Amino acid sequence: xxxxxxxxxxxxxxxxxxxxxxxxxxxxxxxxxxxxxxxxxxxxxxxxxxxxxxxxxxxxxxxxxxxxxxxxxxxxxxxxxxxxxxxx
Numbered sequence: 661x662x663x664x665x666x667x668x669x670x671x672x673x674x675x676x677x678x679x680x681x682x683x684x685x686x687x688x689x690x691x692x693x694x695x696x697x698x699x700x701x702x703x704x705x706x707x708x709x710x711x712x713x714x715x716x717x718x719x720x721x722x723x724x725x726x727x728x729x730x731x732x733x734x735x736x737x738x739x740x741x742x743x744x745x746x747x748x
Contacts, residue, residue, distance in 0.1 A: 677690065684722055726728050
C-alpha cells in the first residue's frame with residue numbers, strides 16, 4: 661500500500677493511478693489530488709530534495725527550453741505568471 665511520504669518508482673505510480681503521468685507537476689488528477697514527479701538521484705538535472713523527514717519538499721521546477729545561441733536555462737529566472745496573467 662502506498663502511503664504519504666513514500667518514494668515510488670514512476671511506472672508503479674502510473675499503474676497505481678491508472679494514468680500516464682507527465683514530467684513535473686500533475687494537478688487535479690482522479691480524486692482531486694496532485695502528484696509532483698522529481699528525482700533525488702545523484703546527478704539529477706534539478707536540485708529537488710526532501711527535508712525534515714518528508715515534511716518539506718524543495719522543488720526546483722523546470723528550466724526554459726535550451727535553444728541554440730540562448731543563455732544557460734539555469735541562469736534564466738522563470739516567470740511568475742502565464743502570458744494570460746494566471747499564476748504558473
